[in-house]
Amino acid sequence: MIEAQAPAIALLVSDEGGRRVLVRTLTGLGYRLVFAAAPDRLQLSELRAVAADLWLLDVPDECALSDWLLDCSPVPVLLGSGEIPPAQHEDHVRWQRRLRSKLGELLDEPPQVPLLQPALATPVLRQQRSVWLLGASLGGPAAVKQFLDTLPAEAPVAFVYAQHIDAGFEHQLPQILGRQNAWRIRNCIEGSQLQHGEVLVAPINRMLGFGPEGQAQLQDGPWPGAYQPSLEALLDQLAGAFAPHCGAIIFSGMGEDGVAACGRLRQQGMEVWTQSSATAACATMPQAVRSAGFSSREGSPTELALALHQWLEQERAPDA
The missing domain is CATH 3.40.50.180 (Methylesterase CheB, C-terminal domain)
Structure with missing residues (x-):
């Protein structure tokens, strides 16, 4: 099954709204989300315990956890996902394509699934x-x-x-x-x-x-x-x-x-x-x-x- 083989992605994203959009988008694209949180109140030991194929970071410049990931992570780290257009906007699909392309460059086997359409969410x-x-x-x-x-x-x-x-x-x-x-x-x-x-x-x-x-x-x-x-x-x-x-x-x-x-x-x-x-x-x-x-x-x-x-x-x- 594709789901069982899909790369595992972990998110460290400060903005709650952006984090939710990324969760919906990445799961809709066929990736497995194994961790998603803001850096506040997190301990370094919690990040070390996460088994992921890639980390996606969108945090303030001064962040000790992101510095550790950039210096010590055994898997690729993607800094930022770009500005996220509103879900109903035509640029939202373009943003998805750019994100999938970036992930594809860092992961050996990105999932091969269709792009989401604007305002289309994961089945409920x-x-x-x-x-x-x-x-x-x-x-x-x-x-x-x-x-x-x-x-x-x-x-x-x-x-x-x-x-x-x-x-x-x-x-x-x-x-x-x-x-x-x-x-x-x-x-x-x-x-x-x-x-x-x-x-x-x-x-x-x-x-x-x-x-x-x-x-x-x-x-x-x-x-x-x-x-x-x-x-x-x-x-x-x-x-x-x-x-x-x-x-x-x-x-x-x-x-x-x-x-x-x-x-x-x-x-x-x-x-x-x-x-x-x-x-x-x-x-x-x-x-x-x-x-x-x-x-x-x-x-x-x-x-x-x-x-x-x-x-x-x-x-x-x-x-x-």
Whole structure:
């Protein structure tokens, strides 16, 4: 698949509006966006953890992070994308061509896809209607990876992955989970749209919500409550944006984060599944959901993947 082979691009862009346009444009051109942020409040260790084929920078002249990338980055660095014309203007397509040409000079295998047209955005998942939360804590990465290794990436579903983990490991999760499967796993990018075949990693230190068209919206404040990220808050956000075509799977973990929100999903007729105690490294979190009466199915990660594949096929059948 082209998506699985597309070059990975990381953005360090100060202007939020420009960053959103670049995210839409680059994903529309077939590239994989693995990182997109402003330099404010970023640590050098966060940049070092990013695995990309190219960095695109648009930051003030005095920026220590951009200086480090220019001096030490093992991959090409593109300084600036040029002035971005309004999306409706005829010069916007010309700007896209110039940007793609610059990227093509720096990357060995740029994606071969048509240019976007003015005001044409990446297809919105809200029209495709299937987003599930994968929630986990202690023992979660191994369980979720087993689940993704079993479920074909062609399945008509996207995932938001909420993992209780130290913020220093957040940007390593896509590499950990993406080995040996074709899922496109990426860290959260402001304004990006969830597409089928993708797994969006919820940020640790910033709350994630979704806009009216299902686009990711990052807030400056932290997650409410004791857990980072908060399954409770994220489940409510997911239901508000994608219901009734969403669900949740609670994997191995400690604590009882998300139990009440799972109940609200079930009250609206949506699926909540849990990893079985016998297969979980820590069964406290999925067991709390089951004890509350909110789990509609349980099983090992492999069993849950096979069941979801069948469930999705049944849901799609009436529209086939």
